[in-house]
Amino acid sequence: MSHRISLGLVGARGHVGAELIKLVVAHPCFELAFVSSRERDGQRLADHEPTYAGGLRYANLDPTAVAGQGVDALVLALPNGMAATFVAALDAARADPVVVDLSADYRFDDGWYYGLPELNRGVADGARRISNPGCYATAMQLALAPLRDALAGPAQCFGVSGYSGAGTGPSDKNDPDKLRDNLMPYALVDHVHEREVTRQLGHVVEFMPHVAPHFRGITLTANMHLERAFDRDEVLARFRDAYADEPLVDVLDAAPWVSRIAGRHGAEVGGFTLSADGRRLVVVSTLDNLLKGAATQALQNLNRAFGLPETMGIDT
Ligand SMILES: NC(=O)C1=CN([C@@H]2O[C@H](COP(=O)(O)OP(=O)(O)OC[C@H]3O[C@@H](n4cnc5c(N)ncnc54)[C@H](OP(=O)(O)O)[C@@H]3O)[C@@H](O)[C@H]2O)C=CC1
Ligand SMILES: CC(=O)N[C@@H](CCC(=O)OP(=O)(O)O)C(=O)O
Secondary structure, eight states, X not given: OOSOEEEEEESTTSHHHHHHHHHHHHOSSEEEEEEEXXXXXXXXXXXXXXXXXXXXXXXXXXXXXXXXXXXXXEEEOOOTTOHHHHHHHHHHTTOOXXXXXXXXXXXXXXXXXXXXXXXXXXXXXXXXXXXXXXXXXXXXXXXXXXXXXXXXXXXXXXXXXXXXGGOSSOXXXXXXXXXXXXXXXXOOSOOHHHHHHHHHHTSOEEEEEEEESSSSOEEEEEEEEBSSOOOHHHHXXXXXXXXXXXXXXXXXXXXXXXXXXXXXXXXXXXXXXXXXXXXXXXXXXXXXXXIIIIXXXXXXXXXXXXXXXXXXXXXX
């Protein structure tokens, strides 16, 4: 590609925004055109991100100003509920960058491509409005999808996230004092990712999230009731076949540990354990919520949208 692809990032101060900045700075084809933050307005990006050597400063850009930037790609890494005003401003300005929204705002909108490439690659090639899946939702789908057709009744998923999953806005879920020596259950029914996965898989999933004192990484333990008896070799073969060509999903024999996934781009799935009658299966998946659960997946989607190799700039 002869010119660099300009990329604007709204929500650049946040945990996900910071990860995406690192990835874009190191990427051979994208370049940062603007980074928007209210709190850091005017501050030099290089003072916050040591891998960035240019002169860009954070700017507090409202939706109209963002729409007027003329970027090739726009990433929204904002809290839920805020994307629509940016999308409306793009439409009003007749601006049509590739948009990747990290929030849950468009995950239930059929007009947007739900970008979990390992499961939906090729469903909407050329899509310019891309909704990035939730972090737990990615872990759940990777654990459940290979046996989707064999599920009998709802699947139950017990999730534990590092507290970076709760963002930077103050809450119990990212309060170090409240998390110390603790495991905090929350949203025990009807979490948005429960609805998201149920919709994507076309099968009822029941999800129980918890937040733990570590910073990053999710452990997701999925309990599946099966229509018929399976043996372990057959289960393992299903998972190995499903992810054989996926550089960002490793299938392990043993249950993966979250301590080994933090800071890594891919997900691990393993620990396949069957009940004696072969009709109940437990599978564990891990991923870094800020990477495969957010920024890495966004970059996979951006690469694909611009016709680049999906894992360009992602260290597999
Ligand atoms: N953290 C995670 O593990 C994951 C998060 N996500 C989703 O990604 C998005 C970003 O998450 P995360 O980085 O954790 O969130 P943070 O709370 O860490 O960051 C939020 C960002 O949005 C900006 N912001 C907040 N409020 C406003 C506002 N009213 N107007 C404009 N900008 C605002 C903040 O910057 P400033 O206040 O300086 O403007 C900040 O840059 C969320 O939708 C989240 O659900 C998805 C997958 C995983
Ligand atoms: C620990 C923690 O609080 N995690 C967040 C998940 C972050 C994420 O992926 O959320 P979105 O679907 O909002 O993008 C939560 O449960 O809301």
